Amino acid sequence: LILKSHGTLGPAPCALTCVGTTGTTDTVWYGGAGHIGATVDISECGFTSKPVVTVSLNSPGGAAASQMAGSSSVYDVSKDSFSVYLTGIILTSYFQSTYVPSPSDAGRWGWSVNWWAAGFNC
Secondary structure (H helix, E strand, O other): OOOEEOOEEOOHHHEEEEEEEOOOOOOOOEEEOOEEEEEEEOHHHOOOOOOEEEEEEEOOOOOOHHHEOOOOOOEOOOOOEEEEEEOOEOOOOOOOOOOOOOHHHHHHOOOEEEEEEEEEOO
16 A cells, blocks of 8 residues: 655545556667667556656576566656666676667567556545
């Protein structure tokens, strides 16, 4: 149950949780190599103000989506949409690649955005 969202108290009966995915064949990726993004429409949830949003990047194609910088960050959140931006592989002692994603790579590998949003509908 949400009692406070972005510093604003809301009435408990109006608390709403909405979840979804953009789908492996439906996600529209834009940008260029090393800076790709997707905007997710959450308008059908019916939020009346900006919700709290959590995301994860799904990669059924086997590419290292979980190691992409930005794979769990959200930007430009509004009551109707939010965006995610990916900038490339996070270097680790195990993974030393300098790969940068492109929109066509994300589409080819079936990357999608799984999301969870919590806010208020009144």
